[in-house]
Amino acid sequence: MGNIILTGDRPTGKLHLGHYVGSLRNRVRMQNEGNYDKMFVFLADAQALTDNFDNPEKVRDNIKEVALDYLAVGLDPEKCTIFIQSMIPELTELTFYYMNLVTIARLHRNPTVKSEIEQRGFEESIPAGFFTYPVSQTADITGFKANLVPVGEDQMPMLEQAREIVRKFNSIYGETLVEPEIVLPEDERCYRLVGIDGNAKMSKSLGNCIYLSDSEEEIKKKVFSMYTDPNHIKVDDPGKVEGNVVFTYLDIFCREDSFEKYLPEYKNLDELKEHYRRGGLGDMKIKKFLNDVLQEELKPIRERREKFAQDMDYVYDMLKKGTEEARKVAAETLHEVRAAMKINYFE
Numbered sequence: 001m002g003n004i005i006l007t008g009d010r011p012t013g014k015l016h017l018g019h020y021v022g023s024l025r026n027r028v029r030m031q032n033e034g035n036y037d038k039m040f041v042f043l044a045d046a047q048a049l050t051d052n053f054d055n056p057e058k059v060r061d062n063i064k065e066v067a068l069d070y071l072a073v074g075l076d077p078e079k080c081t082i083f084i085q086s087m088i089p090e091l092t093e094l095t096f097y098y099m100n101l102v103t104i105a106r107l108h109r110n111p112t113v114k115s116e117i118e119q120r121g122f123e124e125s126i127p128a129g130f131f132t133y134p135v136s137q138t139a140d141i142t143g144f145k146a147n148l149v150p151v152g153e154d155q156m157p158m159l160e161q162a163r164e165i166v167r168k169f170n171s172i173y174g175e176t177l178v179e180p181e182i183v184l185p186e187d188e189r190c191y192r193l194v195g196i197d198g199n200a201k202m203s204k205s206l207g208n209c210i211y212l213s214d215s216e217e218e219i220k221k222k223v224f225s226m227y228t229d230p231n232h233i234k235v236d237d238p239g240k241v242e243g244n245v246v247f248t249y250l251d252i253f254c255r256e257d258s259f260e261k262y263l264p265e266y267k268n269l270d271e272l273k274e275h276y277r278r279g280g281l282g283d284m285k286i287k288k289f290l291n292d293v294l295q296e297e298l299k300p301i302r303e304r305r306e307k308f309a310q311d312m313d314y315v316y317d318m319l320k321k322g323t324e325e326a327r328k329v330a331a332e333t334l335h336e337v338r339a340a341m342k343i344n345y346f347e
Contacts, residue, residue, distance in 0.1 A: 006146035008042035011062035015069040016209035018202035021190040022152035028074040039080035040144050046086040050129035067315050069212050072305035077318045083326035090330040094139035101168045112157045138162040142177045143330040150183040153191035173340040198227035212301050223291040228283045235282040241273045246286050253293050262292040
């Protein structure tokens with residue numbers, strides 16, 4: 001069997017630059033390289049409902065937004081299957097069986113779950129669905145026999161838990177499930193993109209995001225509000241590059257020809273950093289440069305998004321077709337799982 005890729009996002013809001021560099025860009029690269037047999041990309045609305053159960057309209061509305069972001073960045077429904085998680089009931093059944101293979105104590109130790117519980121202030125009032133979503137994620141991955149999962153660095157504990165569940169299932173019932181491997185961005189700086197305010201992670205809940213759908217003016221406003229070096233008060237003051245959000249973004253988004261296009265008095269980023277460190281280079285100048293770089297990166301994405309948004313019938317038809325195709329595959333896996341567990345009583 002060749003490579004099978006699976007990845008997805010919770011539709012709780014539009015996707016931002018953190019999603020883009022942490023996973024989306026990697027997915028498009030893998031899609032276009034074509035070194036796979038099948039590629040599945042899904043909207044994890046069932047998982048989104050675990051902590052938005054009282055606001056289903058939020059999840060429903062964001063199905064459209066995330067689907068548009070997928071198409072805008074270059075995911076191609078002719079090359080990958082894009083589907084909606086909750087429309088595949090076989091995944092729910094797999095989740096139920098896998099719950100017997102993991103303990104509450106192990107779920108408590110999952111660093112991603114712990115941090116997200118803390119972030120949402122659940123304390124002891126944790127919805128059971130949210131607490132067990134690593135098990136649901138395992139069902140998503142194994143339901144399509146995916147061996148490659150391109151996601152952000154924060155999902156590493158989730159993938160490790162999935163691997164544990166797969167190994168336990170196979171040890172009890174025989175070799176049935178495929179053990180997945182995580183695929184991280186090649187550039188480690190993309191693992192967890194810092195927010196524009198200097199916070200450790202770009203996050204919708206923290207309000208420190210640049211969205212893929214942001215207008216030219218919105219991007220400019222956010223770039224010019226970015227956290228730099230608080231001690232770099234005057235232009236002549238020496239500046240600190242480390243921890244300076246503008247330079248963090250330039251490290252990731254600046255290209256070889258960016259200086260020739262937008263800042264020809266410098267040869268490269270190293271030269272710009274050196275000038276900033278010794279003083280004589282103002283924050284507004286580096287922010288203007290970053291704005292030019294980001295506008296070039298995001299303009300074609302925004303234009304493709306606007307084009308697809310004019311034909312939502314196409315978008316929903318694409319999701320419906322992808323979901324129907326995905327369900328057939330998940331049904332085959334569930335049939336094999338039930339056979340391995342000896343609960344296929346009428347066959």
